[in-house]
Amino acid sequence: MSRSVKLAVIAGDGIGPEVVAEALKVLDAVTAPEPVDFELTHFSLGATRFLETGDVLTDEDLAAISAHDAILLGAVGGVPGDPRLKNANIERGLLLKLRFSLDHYVNLRPSVLFPGVPSPLGAPGEVDFVVVREGTEGPYVGNGGTIRQGTPQEVANEVSVNTAFGVERVVRYAFEAAENRPRKRLTLVHKTNVLVFSGGLWQRIVTEVAAEYPDVTVDYLHVDAATIFLVTNPSRFDVIVTDNLFGDILTDLAAAISGGIGLAASGNINPEGRFPSMFEPVHGSAPDIAGRQLADPTAAILSVALLLNHLGLADASARVSAAVTADIIARSVAAEPRSTGAVGDAIVTRLTDTPA
Amino acid sequence: MSRSVKLAVIAGDGIGPEVVAEALKVLDAVTAPEPVDFELTHFSLGATRFLETGDVLTDEDLAAISAHDAILLGAVGGVPGDPRLKNANIERGLLLKLRFSLDHYVNLRPSVLFPGVPSPLGAPGEVDFVVVREGTEGPYVGNGGTIRQGTPQEVANEVSVNTAFGVERVVRYAFEAAENRPRKRLTLVHKTNVLVFSGGLWQRIVTEVAAEYPDVTVDYLHVDAATIFLVTNPSRFDVIVTDNLFGDILTDLAAAISGGIGLAASGNINPEGRFPSMFEPVHGSAPDIAGRQLADPTAAILSVALLLNHLGLADASARVSAAVTADIIARSVAAEPRSTGAVGDAIVTRLTDTPA
Ligand SMILES: CC(C)[C@H](C(=O)O)[C@@H](O)C(=O)O
Ligand SMILES: CC(C)[C@H](C(=O)O)[C@@H](O)C(=O)O
Numbered sequence: 001m002s003r004s005v006k007l008a009v010i011a012g013d014g015i016g017p018e019v020v021a022e023a024l025k026v027l028d029a030v031t032a033p034e035p036v037d038f039e040l041t042h043f044s045l046g047a048t049r050f051l052e053t054g055d056v057l058t059d060e061d062l063a064a065i066s067a068h069d070a071i072l073l074g075a076v077g078g079v080p081g082d083p084r085l086k087n088a089n090i091e092r093g094l095l096l097k098l099r100f101s102l103d104h105y106v107n108l109r110p111s112v113l114f115p116g117v118p119s120p121l122g123a124p125g126e127v128d129f130v131v132v133r134e135g136t137e138g139p140y141v142g143n144g145g146t147i148r149q150g151t152p153q154e155v156a157n158e159v160s161v162n163t164a165f166g167v168e169r170v171v172r173y174a175f176e177a178a179e180n181r182p183r184k185r186l187t188l189v190h191k192t193n194v195l196v197f198s199g200g201l202w203q204r205i206v207t208e209v210a211a212e213y214p215d216v217t218v219d220y221l222h223v224d225a226a227t228i229f230l231v232t233n234p235s236r237f238d239v240i241v242t243d244n245l246f247g248d249i250l251t252d253l254a255a256a257i258s259g260g261i262g263l264a265a266s267g268n269i270n271p272e273g274r275f276p277s278m279f280e281p282v283h284g285s286a287p288d289i290a291g292r293q294l295a296d297p298t299a300a301i302l303s304v305a306l307l308l309n310h311l312g313l314a315d316a317s318a319r320v321s322a323a324v325t326a327d328i329i330a331r332s333v334a335a336e337p338r339s340t341g342a343v344g345d346a347i348v349t350r351l352t353d354t355p356a
Numbered sequence: 357m358s359r360s361v362k363l364a365v366i367a368g369d370g371i372g373p374e375v376v377a378e379a380l381k382v383l384d385a386v387t388a389p390e391p392v393d394f395e396l397t398h399f400s401l402g403a404t405r406f407l408e409t410g411d412v413l414t415d416e417d418l419a420a421i422s423a424h425d426a427i428l429l430g431a432v433g434g435v436p437g438d439p440r441l442k443n444a445n446i447e448r449g450l451l452l453k454l455r456f457s458l459d460h461y462v463n464l465r466p467s468v469l470f471p472g473v474p475s476p477l478g479a480p481g482e483v484d485f486v487v488v489r490e491g492t493e494g495p496y497v498g499n500g501g502t503i504r505q506g507t508p509q510e511v512a513n514e515v516s517v518n519t520a521f522g523v524e525r526v527v528r529y530a531f532e533a534a535e536n537r538p539r540k541r542l543t544l545v546h547k548t549n550v551l552v553f554s555g556g557l558w559q560r561i562v563t564e565v566a567a568e569y570p571d572v573t574v575d576y577l578h579v580d581a582a583t584i585f586l587v588t589n590p591s592r593f594d595v596i597v598t599d600n601l602f603g604d605i606l607t608d609l610a611a612a613i614s615g616g617i618g619l620a621a622s623g624n625i626n627p628e629g630r631f632p633s634m635f636e637p638v639h640g641s642a643p644d645i646a647g648r649q650l651a652d653p654t655a656a657i658l659s660v661a662l663l664l665n666h667l668g669l670a671d672a673s674a675r676v677s678a679a680v681t682a683d684i685i686a687r688s689v690a691a692e693p694r695s696t697g698a699v700g701d702a703i704v705t706r707l708t709d710t711p712a
Contacts, residue, residue: 089549089552091549091550092549092550096550119478120478120588121476121478121587122475122476122477122478123476139495139514139516139551140550142552144551144553144554146553146556146557148520150560151520152520152521153519153521154519154520155517155518155519155520156518156519156553156554156556156557157515157516157517157553157554158495158515158516158518158551158554159514159516160495160500160513160514160515160516161511161513162511162512162513162514163509163510163511163512164504164507164508164509164510164511165509168508191601191604193447193448194447194448194452194495194496194601194604195514196445196448196498196500197501197502197512198500198512198513198514200502200512201502201510201512223604223605224604224605224607224608227583227605227609227612228608228609228611228617231476231477231587231609231612232476232612245547245550248547248579248580249579249580249583249605252580252581252583252584253583253584253609255584256583256584256588257587260588261584
């Protein structure tokens with residue numbers, strides 16, 4: 001008997017639909033031999049939808065999405081500077097609203113520099129780490145405000161909210177991840193010397209949880225120093241655990257040194273499964289290259305690998321990763337750039353040529 | 357008649373005294389032919405002083421320092437993890453207290469990749485930009501707090517405070533800087549899609565001030581994207597203006613790609629001169645290598661160049677920069693590493709051999 005998985009698909013804007021099309025091809029191919037059926041529901045959300053209907057994410061949308069087992073998202077966001085989107089803030093109203101409403105407290109972002117992939121670093125060494133970024137607290141909560149807006153007396157505040165509950169659950173997830181990796185190393189990144197309140201909380205929780213994981217080696221870096229090590233010695237990292245904003249910054253830098261955001265996948269995870277987890281490439285909607293088959297769908301396809309793993313389909317996940325790795329290695333010897341579809345097709349061919 | 361400059365010297369901890377000794381040698385040599393006398397007052401401040409007296413920075417210290425024309429600081433901070441410093445927080449209590457009390461609203465951090473200097477980037481291209489980091493607001497204000505500390509119900513908040521007054525003055529400074537550079541380009545870095553309150557304020561002020569500088573080309577980057585460009589295309593930057601925390605992160609990354617924090621100088625500037633400005637290397641006190649003549653004093657010496665420029669001694673400043681550049685170029689062909697003192701001596705020799 002086949003297991004059925006209800007997958008909500010949010011292709012989104014710009015290059016989103018193009019990369020999602022390839023990701024779904026791959027999902028189809030890799031699960032064909034598996035006893036699992038994916039039932040897809042496509043949700044039209046993002047800037048395009050907003051321009052048509054004025055809605056970013058309605059309660060009905062949210063309820064409908066919540067009734068799924070998982071979400072695959074392409075990219076959302078309109079053309080920068082489009083005056084019609086001035087008051088929309090698709091990022092906060094859609095992407096962050098999903099992450100917060102669906103309690104995606106783990107934002108998982110692996111960084112691997114595949115053999116042959118060019119890096120801006122002259123001697124990158126081995127790059128294989130994962131950032132466990134907190135997804136539901138910190139400066140992302142939106143608890144700020146402005147007084148005297150638009151005047152010379154304006155005061156604009158942002159409040160970063162951090163709770164022991166919120167920090168502990170993501171820190172535990174990170175320790176579990178570290179324990180299951182060969183190097184068993186965990187680095188807390190924060191700015192404890194300046195952000196003494198939130199920093200103190202993160203430091204305390206990491207110290208407390210560390211006592212339960214004697215095999216995991218723990219260290220600490222200030223966020224500024226972490227950016228230095230990411231470019232001078234990325235091999236020193238195994239698992240990084242950090243807050244929402246620092247994680248945002250570090251993972252873009254991490255993507256840049258390990259082949260670019262065209263290769264960076266991510267999972268917004270609710271580990272207990274009370275809400276559907278959401279898998280998405282780290283890149284944005286890149287409206288400037290949209291509709292021209294120029295986007296690299298690899299990050300979306302690697303997001304499918306993370307999705308499969310989350311669903312307990314570890315074998316299928318590993319086969320996607322292996323096919324992508326082989327494709328990336330082949331790419332580095334090929335001369336011609338390929339279309340979005342050609343990359344997806346090449347990966348599908350590898351999957352179907354290799355027996356499960 | 358000679359002009360007299362009262363210089364407060366805070367050598368500090370770790371490698372601080374060693375690099376400051378070289379910086380003062382250079383100051384002495386370069387100003388010898390100038391009609392200016394530097395009167396130095398040495399302040400014993402930092403972890404060492406705290407361990408001796410229990411004081412970080414007293415009101416008397418602050419008043420005495422304020423009575424000077426400028427400050428040269430080496431580095432402060434004790435051995436990480438020293439239990440006796442647990443409750444000291446030298447960074448907040450000394451470094452940030454000086455920046456805030458002396459209204460150092462411009463934190464100026466140039467990044468230049470000198471010819472021959474190794475960069476972790478494979479193809480860095482030309483790197484020559486300056487970060488104008490706000491120094492008295494943002495998440496650095498310390499307006500946070502914790503409730504139920506140490507319990508599973510702890511909530512720790514950090515408040516980032518941003519005022520039109522504070523943003524406008526640093527943005528104006530950045531536009532002036534951009535106007536006076538050949539490329540006349542200014543990039544605002546923030547995270548306006550998430551930090552909508554503070555981001556909106558920064559964006560509004562930059563747009564308003566831009567109208568007065570029609571020759572300056574302005575663009576905007578989210579902080580996460582900025583880290584990508586810093587490693588993939590640093591040449592795109594000319595003047596970056598950003599808030600206190602983003603500036604902290606970006607300038608460490610900027611230092612890393614342009615030769616390391618051994619070369620990164622900074623000025624904490626009160627442009628109106630109501631308070632003395634403070635010049636310091638970006639690096640910390642590096643207690644692990646202290647006292648062994650292993651530290652590179654170049655960042656401290658380049659901080660002297662910034663100090664001279666601030667005092668209106670542009671020629672002397674240029675001569676220090678030229679001597680340092682020549683030394684750095686010579687270094688890249690030399691085989692032997694040199695002691696802290698040898699680097700200072702080599703730069704002094706270049707200065708005294710070259711007629712003013
Ligand atoms: C689009 C934006 C809100 C988002 C974030 O800041 O989290 C993005 O940068 C990311 O990293 O997924
Ligand atoms: C030591 C620390 C408080 C300081 C800062 O965060 O500003 C340092 O990192 C710097 O950049 O000067």
